[in-house]
Amino acid sequence: MTARRLPTGGTINRDRPLRFTFDGKDYVGFAGDTIASALIAANQRIIGRSFKYHRPRGFFAAGSEEPNGVVDVMVDGRLSPNERATMVALREGMVVRSVNASPTAEADRKSFLDRFSRFIPSAFYYKTFIFPNWHLYDGSIRAMAGLGTIDPDWRKDAPSRQINQSVDLLVVGMGPAGLAAALAATGEGKQVMLVDERSEAGGAARHHDAEVTIDGLTVSDWIEQTVAILGERGALLLTNTTAFGIYDHGLVALNQRHGDGQPDTLWRVRPRETVLATGAIERPLPFAENDLPGILSVDAALFYLKRKAILVGETIVLATNNSATDGAALALAEAGASVTLIDQRSQRPVLSHPRIRLFSGRRITAAKGKRAVGAAILDDGTEIACDCLLVSGGYTPTVHLYSQAKGKLTFDERLQAFVPEATIDGIRVVGAAAGAMTLAEILKDRTISATTPYEMETAWPEAGKKGRIWIDYQHDVTAKDVELAARENFISVEHLKRYTTLGMANDQGKTSNMNGLALMAAITGRSIAETGTTTYRPPFTPVSLQSFAGSRSGPLFNPVRRLPLEQQHRADGAVFLEYGGWLRPAYFGKGVPDEEIRREVLAARQSVALFDGSTLGKIEVIGPQAAEFLDFMFYNTVSTLKPGRCRYVFMLTETGVVYDDGVVVRLSDNHFVVSCSTSHVAGVHAALEDWRQDRFDRKKIFIHNATPNWATLTVTGPRSRDLIDASGIKADLDDASLPHMAITDGYFGADAVRVARVSFTGDRSYEISIRADRAETLWGHLKQVGRGFDACLMGSEALLLLRAEKGYLIVGKDTDGLTRPSDLGLDGPLKNKTVEFVGRRSLMMEAARDENRQQFVGLEVADGGEMLPAGAHSVERLSGRHRSTGYVTSSYMSPTLGKPIALGLVERGLSRMGEIIDIRHFGTMRKARIVTPCFLDPKGERLHA
Template sequence: MTSRRTAEGGLIDRSRPLQFSFDGKSYQGFKGDTLVSALLANGVRVMGRSFKYHRPRGPWGAWIEDPNAVFNVTLDGAELPNCLGAATMLETGMEARSVNAFPSARFDLKGGLDLLHRWLGAGFYYKTFIWPDWHLFEPMIRRMAGLGELNTDLIDGYASDQLHDHCEVLIVGGGAAGLAVARAAAEAGQDVVLVDDHDVAGGRLYQLDSVEGQTPRDWVDDQLAAIEAAGGRVMTATTAFGVFDHRLVGLAQQGAFGTAPRLWRIRADRIVLASGAIDRPITFADNDRPGVMSLDAACEWLARYGVLAGRDIAVLSNNSFAAPAVRMLARAGANVTEIDPTDGAIRALGGKRLKGVEVAGKRHPADTVLVSGGMTPLVHLWRHAGGKLDWCEQRQAFLPGATPEGMAAIGAANGSFDLDHALAEARAVARHEPRPDGTGTYRLTPLWPKPGSKGRQWIDFQHDVTLKDIELAARENYVSVEHLKRYTTLGMAPDQGKTSNMAGLAAMAAIQGRAIPEVGTTTFRPPFVPQPIALYSGPHAGQLYHPLKRLTLEAQHRAANAALGEYGGWLRPGWYGSGDPKFHIRDEVVTARKVAGILDASPLGKIEVIGPDAERFVDFIYYNTVSTLKPGQIRYGFMLTERGHIMDDGVIARLDRNRFLISCSSSHTDHVRAHLETWRQDGNDPDRIFIHDLTQAWSTVTVTGPKARDIVAALDIPLDLSAGAFPHMTLHYSSFDGTPVRIARVSFTGDLSYEISIRSSRAADLWQALAAAGEKLGACPVGIEALSVLRAEKGYILIGKDTEGETMPHDLGFGIPRQKKRAAFVGDRSLHMEGANRDDRKQLVGFSVEPGAPALPVGAHLVGEGERPRSQGYVTTSHDSTTLGHPIALGLLERGADRIGERVTAWHQGQRFTATICAPCFFDAEGERLHA
């Protein structure tokens, strides 16, 4: 095996050798190599097998455009499937193995499939396996499908960090044009971010002798230093994989091998596409042989990695870029022969080891054939953004056409292949000046696949699509490019058509006798290069799937010895104290009923609805009528689904004529916000209604109990707290220690209550002041568990706990709006459907248990009499009430409202319990304490 490494040159660090293996054999490369460049340096040509026929494949391209060298790579126990070898940076200890090959790429047992190629053409599986039954063949075909092997152990811990950012100018591509525009924009004072998918920026510049009088490396270093000195940011090893709505760009930033890329979502005021162009193949007989490579790729391997693609090289090119490439290869010691590919039929000679090329009947011995069929601009991101493409006859390529808003293409991505022209264009775009005229010196002779040519001519190297397959598709009327793609799998390889699509489109155009732009292109979709699924899922797994929301007052609760737990997605105090929770909860209930309790009610939703149409909107959203409220008044109400089922309950306050405050359930805030936004945009003018979720901005401390007024009065709040001036279900603004506060008289306990909301930065001061005032009177902090008992004693429900997916307002005793509300509202028609009026609907009732008897288990079924009693409902809430001296429960029971006073049996896990059906309100049914 012959070494192809040059004695000097390249960007690699020759002082840092790296050991690695491929298909079980050990090799050495250097820091800065890719897997492909290191293997080429060691004389390895066969690096993979094609998907269908298992033909030997060598690398075609030097970066993401290569479809052939695809590896499973293991390093330090981490194994990643389907790594693009030409874009995977080498690390010491890497173990690479070819995909779709056994036992190795050089010798593959399935290579014999190529002998059956006459019967395995495009669409053979549609025709062959239909008889006698597709399902007989399906398991075998599925086992053969796909590339690589996924190690499921990788899934654990393989998660992507996700970041959000903004900039004025985002430049994609760190070649000559990208660096020039980034420097000019940064020095003009703009916030610039430059991204490049290589570890070392510079694009193809390293193939040149000089750039503006400097060596390529010095010129690149100067540009990077100037960009950063002007405040710009440079992100290397970062791929812009997609452009989405409103100039949102997805970036995948590579980290250490075995870790998921970091996802950046950057929204830019302006995007400059400097993504460059790639060399395209020339189609001829047996052009898939290992050793047939891209001319541009060979120059990249030499310039970046110090690797000579071959010693005896034949160059076939139809464009003006061939001359400097030939000089570069010759200076490196290669024996180069230039051959005109337009002279006649072409055929590669040899098998796994290339022996040369035959052109017009003349044989040219060579160990490497380098081809260049013309440059194809990388316009994928342009199309993602909605940009159009124009066909350029001179360049024989699609170029950016109609410009998407806030986006520009420059350099090779725009067809400006000459360096001087690209630099001038980039600097003009940065300064918002007119672009220079002209197209540069690049010239080429059109050279596309010729239908009817002899031999097997390969269009898609990885998926084994030949020119004959495209001709077959045309005969079978798959002439649309989208149908052609799906019927033949053209362009569906890991390179996603970067090397095959243009040749495929040209072949179909020639078959139909049409021009290439008439045939069109396939749809460009993200991602620009394959990305691991973990990039999109990010950290949303395990504990972070639905992360806990945290209270501003968490430190104060911990200092008070609170037992914190998850309640409705929030980390909240369950009770206070380190002993038996049962006794702490009981003491909190007793104190709240006799004196007062202080609780953190910050998670209650605080969503404002504002605008000229706000009144009409909230009337439509709520089951109750809201428009009759006056500023400062509060009303309890329900939100329904379109099927009339209760989605959430809570209170709504009118702050002024066009402003309402919705206080929804703590666990439903996100859902309610989405519900409001959905209806705001459906049948309404969104410019006349605005939804603002201020839940996190305000913290709320509730004081509840007979002494609540005295505790709040101790704060010296300038507000009359008397029942006459401040009645139940009203709201006032005031101030605490110079900070505005909003105080609402609403209760979830059945006792006199004040909800005091303050900006979160002052919440700790408010809590400490109330705690100190309450301690003097014998009050205590109250956790969620005690609050649950207090609310159950009053018969207050929790949506989702005391209701089910079919519960309607009249099942809870709220039937008047259904009969009297004339204005349309969400779910109104459903409340009058046959199912809504059944006489056996489950209704909310209470259950009173005799003193000394055990409490009813939550979830216990309420059953009738007989040998085989059926379930008529179930218990939803159950507590042993210290206030009442006996257990109580709430539940849903068929015809429950008509059965108050009956005895009922509850069955749970083989045990039977009895209780008396009663009204759901057990405490202060007259409401005297509530209105005190």
């Protein structure tokens, strides 16, 4: 390839030269160049090495379909690995390095591997490295695998933006088809968003149809006029933006590249309708050595000529099987190249130009050259010298996004390609992506100057041909590899893909899929339609992990949630710790922590304490099927709960394991509130949503997580009722109307409140829920009134100790990933509940009924020592060694009882009450007695005192 920059033309800014390096060598490009165009203009032929054989590779394409031009890019001290050189705008000072090459692409030390290619075909590693043990080779093979280099010292300077967008219409692709669809939609008053992965609107029409007129305007003028009208109508246009995936419920994900050092932006777009105007990809032609540097697609050569003012060669051979390449041959000849046009079609128009030589009815069978193409050999043996070989095997509609949306494909015999079979709800495919290969077909309602109809002949690879015919450039897959897969019965296209790696990884089969599956069809005697195609998966092109992460890194990876009353608690001397993702008061006061916690516990037991419980879940479930739904979701029966009453419930996983416990409140027949534990709010909400969609009518159940909207302030202790009576809350708080596990509505001033009598301490308690933005006033009033009752502010540590005295468990602390309800002594619902619920079948399995399961119990110190260490194991001696039979889950020194208490999970614990067991911790042995978990007020009299 003897490429050169033309003195005029293109969209580059010749007044802004940009210096950069590639593999340590200095180069100069211009503003408006991509890395690829700057290297091609500098006649840099070898830009990388193939994945397996380390063959020299040059650029083949000009867009995201480029299989060879993958490079690592360093700019402003930041490394971005595995970038497509065709898609990265050139910047001053860029340091570009080839991947999979050492030390450079030109002088790769591993190039010798190509000499042994016959011994390392597809899947050779599955067979070769099985003896004596795969793990002997694992490290070395993994070290050789992969492309690009990761900077271990990489640090994110600025977070990537993530934007959520809703529009009436999203148009993917700003070629004439996409622009026309957007123009029509904006004319109807719709909110429209257009995106295109290139740096400018217009698509391939910018270089393919420059001489065509639309409604009397040149293509370029029509594009500029249309873009201006769309802007005036309020459409949002994003260039350098790739729609890389379509997900559930029509969500379209976009990756916007900024090219100025800013991290990419991730867009999550939820359109009412999506139009896919994604164009088509030019296929390579199959012939021996068709991967040599200097072999490009015709489309790429025309793009570099028209948009970047680069002539890709002086002596060009252009091989084609279709009518879409004549314009490129003329344009290259007009630019000064000598063009030999090899058209396998016997019947084709004469192309008259002094620098064009035409061979009709001929095919290329091989390329010739050592480090780059130097000649093309025809099927009659003719050898034609060239410094650049351009190929076009026809066009494949870009249906990746359509397929991701579960669209079905059908094979079009005229195009010899798969096209969308039918319109998907909410998604339309237009333009070349739908099989319309000319402007006249795309813009039927406009006046288009004469265009050549698209015609082609098949040019698929054939089995048994001599030489190495490359099917997948990126993964070193040849026609012989496909034949080998067929011989070993991997004839399904999905098996072919995995056996050979054809179309895998970031390439996603853009240039390789059709040739590969056509060859498999020929080998197996099937049609291409019968052979089918693989399933395209997102992303369409690779997306930076930084873009997915967005701002979720460092302290924002799992941001701490804050109470509405945080500043008030700080003013009252609270010491904060994190609980379940929330920053909450652990205790109040500046003294010794254990003493402050002891003080709070005693005050709560003897008088009254105030506690901020705003973090508790408040998930509303509303609708005519709400009761039935909650019966299914919880281990306990919910539908029998009366309005105004509460019930303690368990949520199980499908394996029957306890996932969360909490309280369900029934406000009315069709209105419930699920008050789950702090750390499980998001998980419970997600589980409710998942099961609602799975088996219930979504129009009859509505779920709303109102946790952030309400603050819950708890008053607990023997004098809690007195404090509530004096607080001025207007509600019916009489014990007959509001017994334990009941709820009522009321007012504090003009603010609506809910007052629930539920307790996590074992004493009479009231939970008052109020709008979060009104909580400060109520909290201040409760503190003021509480002074007359010796009220104490209480933190989470005291609450945890109070609940342990009562034997109230905390899911995740006093349970593990195997704990089932029967391990807690709760078999009733399993025996009595008649309707299906999540986890029920798993509770009937043999493992769930194992007599040796670890069960929830209380543990008393039996050796006169101090409190048992949390995490210490209960052990038994077996064959001279200790075996763990459980462990201590919670352990405290009880201020109320004046002795240590503990909770734990112990094998067969519920049937071993009173038994003394061994407790081992770091080699130290202790004695403990198994008792019921409730150490205080087992009859529950304090709840009603």
